Amino acid sequence: MITVALPKGALLKDSIRRFQNVGLDFSAFLDSGNRQLQIDDPTHTAKALLVRAQDVPVYVEYGQAQLGIVGYDVLREKSSQVAHLADLKFGNCRMSVAVPATSPYRRPLEFPPHGRVASKFVRCARDYFRALDLPIEIIPLYGSVELGPITGMSDAIVDLVSTGRTLKENGLIEIDVLFHSTARLIAHPLSYRLNAGGLQGLIEQLEQDSKLTQPVA
Amino acid sequence: MITVALPKGALLKDSIRRFQNVGLDFSAFLDSGNRQLQIDDPTHTAKALLVRAQDVPVYVEYGQAQLGIVGYDVLREKSSQVAHLADLKFGNCRMSVAVPATSPYRRPLEFPPHGRVASKFVRCARDYFRALDLPIEIIPLYGSVELGPITGMSDAIVDLVSTGRTLKENGLIEIDVLFHSTARLIAHPLSYRLNAGGLQGLIEQLEQDSKLTQPVA
Known part of the structure; x- marks a missing residue:
């Protein structure tokens, strides 16, 4: 069976x-x-x-x-x-990098060295920033990743986006897509x-x- | 503030x-x-x-x-x-080792070498079996750990137990306590x-x- x-x-x-x-x-x-x-x-x-x-x-x-x-x-x-x-x-959804709408960064390559990115997808995030040769610190979270930038703990997030509603509600904007899923x-x-x-x-x-x-x- | x-x-x-x-x-x-x-x-x-x-x-x-x-x-x-x-x-709850009531094992030390234990608490489980000097394979799961032994994927689980109801409903019995929480x-x-x-x-x-x-x- x-x-x-x-x-x-x-x-x-x-x-x-x-x-x-x-x-x-x-x-x-x-x-x-x-x-x-x-x-x-x-x-x-x-x-x-x-x-x-x-x-x-x-x-x-x-x-x-x-x-x-x-x-x-x-x-x-x-x-x-x-x-x-x-x-x-x-x-259908996508794995995206998002920053607060008020962030000075509009591209991941502009992130400061040792900038912080919160994510539930630690491996995906790490691989992505490694490929860009950016020394980013990944902060592993289990839920509500959007609180990372809201509280100032991280400069950005890497998270799964489908409608984009959660990002919008939390004042975040997508600046890059890692991959579609x-x-x-x-x-x-x-x-x-x-x-x-x-x-x-x-x-x-x-x-x-x-x-x-x-x-x- | x-x-x-x-x-x-x-x-x-x-x-x-x-x-x-x-x-x-x-x-x-x-x-x-x-x-x-x-x-x-x-x-x-x-x-x-x-x-x-x-x-x-x-x-x-x-x-x-x-x-x-x-x-x-x-x-x-x-x-x-x-x-x-x-x-x-x-x-109050406790981190416990549990096996199916039908299991031949009644103590962790009886587990077969390279036996499998499913857990959401991978580090706790690994440290515990290492201290017992038992070469156990930990299978990391995110939820419903009790399905591990039910499906035959693992011999036992390490999980948090409070009332014991979930264990009982799934025909599992506690055989050791790692620590109280x-x-x-x-x-x-x-x-x-x-x-x-x-x-x-x-x-x-x-x-x-x-x-x-x-x-x-």
Whole structure:
């Protein structure tokens, strides 16, 4: 039986829809009263785990789930040993550098040496500033990164932006984009190579469905 | 003006009560409609930041808050450069090792070499097994650690336990306690030494209040 790891949060609804399109129903996770973290598809041909987005690659890397859906941002931050299969083209957002609207800096290259940047995405932020050869101090935070510049603890933030509403509400403006992110289909490499439980057929269906459900440009 | 960092979650209500007891009212954070992360006390003598528990020591270490309240578990996990001032004696919980009730292991020393332990508290778990001289692999997770043993990904978990309800619901039993945890008062070391904004007087009041509000043994 195939197990899939689904991410709590913003990507959950669309992730469940994609599996519904190929005949696997995990919509019980969307019931407001649901407390289960593990459910079977009603046909009992597949199982799903409901986990934090950051934990999806962990369950897939260890083979506890053969398939998973997770944002590219998480894959960049964690660099797990998983097979990257398909861009599912939903959950569009971007990893951006933002500064207070009142900041004198309009480009990262203008940041002062040893300037401070707060982020939940420590690795992404560090790699970015290293590539620019800027000696920036990254301050790791777990939430509400926008408080970094508001309190004066940091000059800027690196964070995931989708509508831009949080930035706007906090008087921050984007000055650069590290990368764009969308939901990705990932697999346990060995299960994929061995085609365990007919995994490859399911993946082809999901990829095919992904092409069909794309908005016309 | 003194700024205090308060932790979102389980410790918030009692933290706000302690500051109320010494004349500082940050209860606006408890309003269900509140979206603010930064408020002034009505007397405008102090300010409070509402942040994730793990971020409290960060704001205090960088001096953006001169005082903070946070669980000892977070201080153990992060080892920040902050002054540990007082045990506030609320928010009692313990960092425990738990295994499935069906597990053959009843003591950590029985764990197989290279056994796997899932935890959100990677450093605490690693230090504990290192002190026991056990070559255990720690699997870092962000949430729902109990899924580790349920899915078979790990032999055990290291997690914070308060009532034990989550463990029970997931068929897990505690087999050892790493340490007990309570809410702690922490301060920015330099602000504390310099008595910035009359910090030491406020701390004495909080410590005094903490002794008064303790349950009689």
